[in-house]
Amino acid sequence: MKIVLEHITKRYPNRNRKVGGVFTAVDDFDLTIxxxxxxxxxxxxxxxxxxTLNMICGLETPTEGKIWFGETDVTNLTPExxxxxxxxxxxxxxxHMTVRENIMFPLGNLKGADKLSKEEMLRRVExxxxxxxxxxxxxxxxSEMSGGQQQRVAIARALVKTPKVLLLDEPLSNLDARLRLxxxxxxxxIQRETGVTTIFVTHDQEEAMSISDQIVVMEKxxxxxxxxxxxxxxxxxNLFVSKFLGTxxxxxxxxxxxxxRLRIGDDDVFEVPGVADGEVMVGIRPEGFQxxxxxxxxxxxxxxxxxxxxxxxxxxHPALDATQMRAIVSSDARIDRSLQMxxxxxxxxxxxLFDPQTGERIRFDGDAVGExxxx
Amino acid sequence: MNTRSLKGWLxxxxxxxxxxxxxxxxxxxxxxYSFEEGYNSASQTYFGVGTYNYSYxxxxxxxxxxxxxxxxxxxxxxxxxxxLALAISVALSSxxxxxxxxxxxxxxxxxxxxxxxxLVFMILFQKTPYSDGFVNQxxxxxxxxxxxxxxxxxxxxxxxxCIYTIWVVLPFxxxxxxxxxxxxxxxxxxxxxxxxxxxxxxxHRITLPMISPMVFYLVITGFIGAFKxxxxxxxxxxxxxxxxxxxxxxxxxxxxxxGNSGGYPSxxxxxxxxxxxxxxxxxxxxxxxxxxxxxxx
Numbered sequence: 001m002k003i004v005l006e007h008i009t010k011r012y013p014n015r016n017r018k019v020g021g022v023f024t025a026v027d028d029f030d031l032t033i034x035x036x037x038x039x040x041x042x043x044x045x046x047x048x049x050x051x052t053l054n055m056i057c058g059l060e061t062p063t064e065g066k067i068w069f070g071e072t073d074v075t076n077l078t079p080e081x082x083x084x085x086x087x088x089x090x091x092x093x094x095x096h097m098t099v100r101e102n103i104m105f106p107l108g109n110l111k112g113a114d115k116l117s118k119e120e121m122l123r124r125v126e127x128x129x130x131x132x133x134x135x136x137x138x139x140x141x142x143s144e145m146s147g148g149q150q151q152r153v154a155i156a157r158a159l160v161k162t163p164k165v166l167l168l169d170e171p172l173s174n175l176d177a178r179l180r181l182x183x184x185x186x187x188x189x190i191q192r193e194t195g196v197t198t199i200f201v202t203h204d205q206e207e208a209m210s211i212s213d214q215i216v217v218m219e220k221x222x223x224x225x226x227x228x229x230x231x232x233x234x235x236x237x238n239l240f241v242s243k244f245l246g247t248x249x250x251x252x253x254x255x256x257x258x259x260x261r262l263r264i265g266d267d268d269v270f271e272v273p274g275v276a277d278g279e280v281m282v283g284i285r286p287e288g289f290q291x292x293x294x295x296x297x298x299x300x301x302x303x304x305x306x307x308x309x310x311x312x313x314x315x316x317h318p319a320l321d322a323t324q325m326r327a328i329v330s331s332d333a334r335i336d337r338s339l340q341m342x343x344x345x346x347x348x349x350x351x352x353l354f355d356p357q358t359g360e361r362i363r364f365d366g367d368a369v370g371e372x373x374x375x
Numbered sequence: 376m377n378t379r380s381l382k383g384w385l386x387x388x389x390x391x392x393x394x395x396x397x398x399x400x401x402x403x404x405x406x407x408y409s410f411e412e413g414y415n416s417a418s419q420t421y422f423g424v425g426t427y428n429y430s431y432x433x434x435x436x437x438x439x440x441x442x443x444x445x446x447x448x449x450x451x452x453x454x455x456x457x458x459l460a461l462a463i464s465v466a467l468s469s470x471x472x473x474x475x476x477x478x479x480x481x482x483x484x485x486x487x488x489x490x491x492x493x494l495v496f497m498i499l500f501q502k503t504p505y506s507d508g509f510v511n512q513x514x515x516x517x518x519x520x521x522x523x524x525x526x527x528x529x530x531x532x533x534x535x536x537c538i539y540t541i542w543v544v545l546p547f548x549x550x551x552x553x554x555x556x557x558x559x560x561x562x563x564x565x566x567x568x569x570x571x572x573x574x575x576x577x578x579h580r581i582t583l584p585m586i587s588p589m590v591f592y593l594v595i596t597g598f599i600g601a602f603k604x605x606x607x608x609x610x611x612x613x614x615x616x617x618x619x620x621x622x623x624x625x626x627x628x629x630x631x632x633x634g635n636s637g638g639y640p641s642x643x644x645x646x647x648x649x650x651x652x653x654x655x656x657x658x659x660x661x662x663x664x665x666x667x668x669x670x671x672x
Contacts, residue, residue: 059565081569092562096584105580106570161570 001069001083001163001197003033003118005057008065010051010221025051027221029065032200033214038191040208040229041201043218049201050169052218056199057167058082069164071370080109082165083157085196089170091150091177093142098136103128103157110161128156148179151168155190166191168200172207184211200348209233237324239359242283242352251325252319254356255282262353266317269296269346272353272364280362281321288350289313289327291335295343299325304335311335315342379609409644416638429643437630438646441622447533448623459546463577463613467549468556480552485546492543493610500524500611525612532612532621539607542609544600547633548593556582556588593664595658602654607631615616624650 002018011022011117025214026048033039054060056067066075074082093102100122107121116124129135132152140191142150151171158166159230171187172180191198200209208215209229215239217224217232225232225241236242242250255264257280262272264282289297291313299315302324306312313327313335329335335342353362413422415488432438462629467477484492499509502523511521524531559582567577583590601633604624609617616622617630631643 042586052548057569059568078571083568086566086569088562088566090560092566094561094563094581094584105567109571111574113498157566362578 002035002130003165003197003199004066004068005029005031005052005056006057006066006068006181007064008052008067010055010060010090011063012050025088026055026062027223029223031216033197033221034248036195036197037213038188038198038200038211040212040215041199041218042205042244043203043224044206045203046220047218048221049203051221053169053199053201056165057084057086059086060061065174076142083161083163084165084167085161085163087151087158087168088155091142091154091174091344093150093153094141097146098138098143099129099134099140099153100125102153103160104141105139107156110125117215122174123277124160126158128160131193132156132161132186146179147175148183150313151175151183151194152186157276159190159194159196163196165200166194166196168198170202171200171204172204180207187211196226205297206247217244219244235361236283237361239283239354242354246285246311248286248326248328250285251327252321253282253319254321255280255319255344255353257353264297265317267297269351270348275353275364276364279356281359282355283344283352283354285350286326286328288347289329289331289344290347291329292343292345295345297344298344299342299344301335301337301340301342304337305328313342379567395563405644405647408640409648411641414639414641416640421641426640432645432649433641435642436620437617438624438627440617440620441627444533444536444621445623448536448604449598451537452540452544452601453594453597456544456548457590460545460552460593461590463545464549464552464556465582467553478549481549483522484543485550489543489606490610493539495510496624497525497536497611502527516631526619529620532536534621535611535619536608538656540601541603543607544597548597551589551593554585555586559585588665591661592651595661595665598657600658602650607632613625619654639670 007178008026009024011024011025014021014023029048029052031181041050042053043049046289052058054343058074058077058081061076063173066073068074069082076295079086094105097105098256104121107116107124110116113208125134125138129138132155134149134152134156137145137149137153142153145153154167155168166189175183177192184207187198206216212229213286215229215232216226224244225237227235230242236245243252254261254263255269256278257263257272259274259275260271260275260281262269262275269282290306297317299317301313301315303314304311309331311331313328313329313331314323315327317325318322353364354360355362410426411421412425412427415421441474449506463481463661467474467481470477500511501508502511502521502525507515507521508524510524512647515521522528522534523530564577567581572580603625604623608621608623608626612619612621615632616626622630628643628650630645631639631646
């Protein structure tokens with residue numbers, strides 16, 4: 001089911017009555033989600049991603065705009081008429097029912113011509129349980145299960161009515177780190193097997209990057225960028241997106257372009273053809289630094305952390321917008337700690353320029369990973 | 376015994392001493408009294424030991440009347456007040472405007488003096504040479520015949536008693552149930568809404584099981600409270616309850632001790648122990664039912 005969100009806006013009366021006025025949670029949100037894809041809504045808390053999910057679900061109605069499921073306008077339809085399944089952050093499994101009763105609960109709501117026989121219901125429950133691999137646990141109570149198992153039950157309950165759209169609100173945030181890895185694979189597998197259009201909300205960029213076909217980065221109710229995860233990472237359209245994606249985060253410097261050359265502090269870094277003279281923000285990914293004796297960027301060395309596969313270099317630079325920067329370099333790199341200085345050569349394709357006022361990307365020849373390279 | 380637990384016992388001594396003197400010893404004493412036959416409170420002597428006090432009490436028509444009254448009161452008011460409180464709490468938790476105002480109104484009986492409320496009820500229901508009373512005016516306006524609720528037939532008096540009891544126990548039940556309802560995670564309701572669950576199904580498959588421990592708590596305390604009814608009855612029907620045919624078990628105990636026919640601590644003790652056995656039995660049954668049907672999360 002293709003989903004189209006057409007200029008969706010959601011406003012609430014401000015919670016603080018003294019201030020009054022309205023709070024815009026989602027502002028002119030325009031997005032098309034192709035059929036059968038797994039899409040991650042990503043953003044810091046309070047950016048409106050959960051509100052967006054609730055509006056797609058039908059738990060909330062947009063103040064303005066329309067929502068289309070395929071050719072149907074569902075803006076004012078109740079959730080059950082939209083054919084959505086939803087997995088809540090708390091899973092919301094009914095604690096007094098067994099797993100079987102929990103999964104069967106949505107089927108019991110069907111009325112009239114849709115009403116199912118008891119046998120058919122049980123068969124559907126078995127099917128959904130099989131899909132999420134909890135067949136053995138059907139007679140347990142939710143409290144007798146681990147967090148990961150509870151989540152599978154919640155997914156099975158959302159899928160048992162064979163919805164056209166599956167919505168997941170922070171699906172992994174209540175799980176411990178190890179379970180998160182396996183569960184996100186599991187969500188990916190279930191989505192592939194069922195082919196159901198799936199939208200999930202997360203504030204964890206790694207989670208979104210790892211399983212989404214498409215990510216939607218949001219900030220303060222506004223879409224900042226939409227695209228394939230790797231492409232959004234490689235080609236951020238603004239400073240917010242570049243800072244939000246990537247661990248360790250991108251290092252941001254105050255820089256200046258003069259005569260077609262980029263300068264960071266007193267260091268003349270490289271040529272940036274086609275950029276007008278003036279102030280710029282320079283974002284350099286941790287993997288964009290190469291230790292080199294005659295490297296352009298002169299940094300004060302703080303620490304070298306060897307982490308097996310690669311080495312993390314913590315350093316300071318006067319033009320940095322944070323107190324420290326972090327570079328990830330190959331573990332073969334020899335860094336002389338006694339010098340207390342380290343020089344880096346910068347890889348232009350890992351370096352992004354932004355307008356200091358608007359935060360928008362400023363392109364220069366040579367910064368592109370290239371259309372072909374953006375997988 | 377180590378120092379730590381010795382210290383603990385030391386801190387407990389004041390409470391234990393107090394409870395021992397004023398609760399445990401009297402309880403034990405009541406038990407002893409109830410088996411002392413022909414006890415004379417003036418000389419503090421008795422003839423013998425046996426079960427005569429019990430057989431006397433159980434054959435006393437006043438006790439039988441008190442027993443009947445108490446049972447009717449319990450059987451009528453406990454289920455009705457709990458259901459009513461549940462309905463009001465659900466309604467309260469589904470409105471937003473004026474909710475605090477309503478909550479305050481429903482809570483007023485709880486902070487009002489029992490005897491004062493009893494008098495108000497008497498005025499509402501009583502028939503005097505000058506007025507039929509407010510309730511009778513309504514009945515007559517609806518085309519019925521006026522009834523003397525305070526000095527009239529037994530069923531009319533029981534009706535007043537039941538209405539009064541329900542009204543007086545409602546606030547506490549509403550208070551407990553509204554907080555129980557508020558503690559249910561709203562995600563359950565959202566999940567049910569996404570699945571298109573009807574509000575009745577949400578109520579009896581989700582809400583009710585979630586708050587059932589509290590409902591059972593209210594039923595048990597409601598039973599105990601209704602079995603102990605006395606003060607409210609006096610407030611409406613005056614102190615001579617036997618004459619009004621409106622005595623309760625606790626009222627009978629009181630009369631045996633201090634009433635006109637008073638001075639019979641043995642009969643009073645026997646009646647009190649009978650009440651104790653009844654309450655104990657009912658509470659045990661309640662707990663058994665609860666263990667079987669209430670779900671704990």
